[in-house]
Amino acid sequence: MTKIKLQHVSKQYTKESDKVIHDFNLDIDDKEFIVFVGPSGCGKSTTLRMIAGLESITGGELWMDDQLVNHVPSKDRDIAMVFQNYALFPHLTVFDNIAFGLKIRKVKKAIIKEKVEQTAGILGLTPYLKRKPKDLSGGQKQRVALGRAVVRDANIFLMDEPLSNLDAKLRVQMREEIIRLHKTLGTTTIYVTHDQTEAMTMATRIVVLKDGHIQQIGTPTEIYKNPNNMFVASFIGAPAMNFIHAKVVNNQLMTSEGKEIAPLARPIDHQGKVILGIRPESVVLATENDGLAMDVEFVEMMGADLHVHGKLEQSKIIIRLNPDVMVKENDRIYLRFPHEKIHLFDPNNEESLYQSEGMTAWVD
Template sequence: MADVKVRRLRKSFGSTEVLHGLDLDIKDGQFVVLVGPSGCGKSTLLRMIAGLESISEGEIAINDRLVNNLPPAERDIAMVFQNYALYPHKTVAANMAFPLRMRKMESSVIEDRVSRAAEVLGLTEYLGRYPRALSGGQRQRVAMGRAIVRDPQVFLFDEPLSNLDAKLRIQMRAEIRELHQRLATTTIYVTHDQIEAMTMADQIVVMNSGNIEQIGAPLELYDRPANTFVAGFIGAPSMNFLDAVVSKNGSAAVANVLGAGLPIHEPDGLVDGQKITLGIRPEDTTLSGDGVQGEIMVVEPTGSETHLVIRSDGRDYVSIVRERQAFSPGQSVSISADPSKIHLFESDTGQRIN
């Protein structure tokens, strides 16, 4: 196991810079997820740690050893790709053993490592099969087994569940998390799926346009997002954003939005007449009281809860209702929220108001 340190890391393709001086510390044994929209640079960062992309500027250290100029084989890492990349003409056992045979390790050691990895992953009965006789989830476990047998200092996962159906992704999320708890190996995992990030990570690194927006524990990012980008990216459905103007009366503060006055907690430095952005998560909305008036456009029952798309002044907002109630399109409702559940952001920069 090892820690990973990234300092002032930059990556350019020609004149286009895609990573802009990143700093990141990953502690020994942590499960860290890099998350963000397509094109944010998360896979590029992972490939640079792996040694599959050159470094334009900055440093990467694994276990306090600078690895900038080391080839992948000398970094003591193992990578699991989105594509399983299994050899179709080799059995499961042979696929898992391949990296060890390339190292010319003794047969007895190889057999022992493959056997132990197969037992951990529930693949023992499939060791004699070929990839064509396996399901997608079983093939992904074989790819993971091929990484495990190497006993690396760091595991790297590049969107390994993207090719699986929804039910299998949920199963594999739990299996990967359980595997990490058993092995306690430092793990860096890339995904664009914020649900994967929330359910699997010790720490989440939210990336956007080659920059790191925020680093923190899943619930820290959910409860106290640093800006509107993180607030909108973490959580499903996404947070609702409303433009508002502060109105202060003594110690009380109200956000005037779309003809309604929503009470808010008064952070230090908030002034009368200030333009701000309110953030309200769909699950924190209430449909009662003197709130923002709107019309239900879409009703989406999911069983345990109902998602409502509500239109007000030409913009759509989402509300989640957990009690069984009869809703119908065209129905008028009032959207409000507990003041303690309302997030406040600067309207011009999008940064959180503390």
């Protein structure tokens, strides 16, 4: 049982430097799989390392269950950490790499053997126990690194981009293994990545970070359907949400050039310029009579779907279509934006003004 609470946590590496984490607040429940996601330098590793006790906390409080742990040394925090570069001992066998943490804790030999074998079984490493890391594939190495965390029976797993050294196919496979491992062990996990697909597929809740500020916390569905601002909207989802210059006139949504887009399902407290957000898969093909013109610049055949790139008035746009649709470069096609899929953002502060996906979210 481990709950983690961060209250107004901040980080400043030196007195002279700027804060890199600002007012970080998060309540993590037992057994959650939390993913910190955001671009390079946004503070994911710094926050994880503060939770691990590898980095001091310069402001705020960190609680684990009912204990304030700001000043508790890392070794006393009941955590196990997995890093991007595996951090294996090259001269030790797989068995000894997994056993290492137990050995230094003076666990009895027979128990070590039992635990290492059990862990190897869970992670499919049984055939490799006698090998050295150099004779393993990247995925196998990362499994050994996971094994070292699993064998410790720690209450919290902290993982910093553990899959980013693996090729695309192996990443998908290891992602599934980590999800399965979490289902089996139920260990509270915080996982850092800059890969939105990992965040979407693995997390019970996602924390989106930018420049050391939390942008949004929510389940993958909440974050995808109801992004708080344009940053979250564009960071989560691939291809990213389209942003189109538009305006609201008497509760009617129009393009910059004055073409009607859709009536709004409810009034908004904003007139004039807005940024319309719509996901590539939400756009529907229409006819010249009832659609907005899009000039196709190029088409990418993805197999399961077709990504059509082009321009709608002055805004770049990508739409996802069924691969059987015949669309090619230089075509003019017509689009409709279903009103229940429309997002509107304030062009000045980029905050959400209106969300219509997941309608229940704002039913009074």
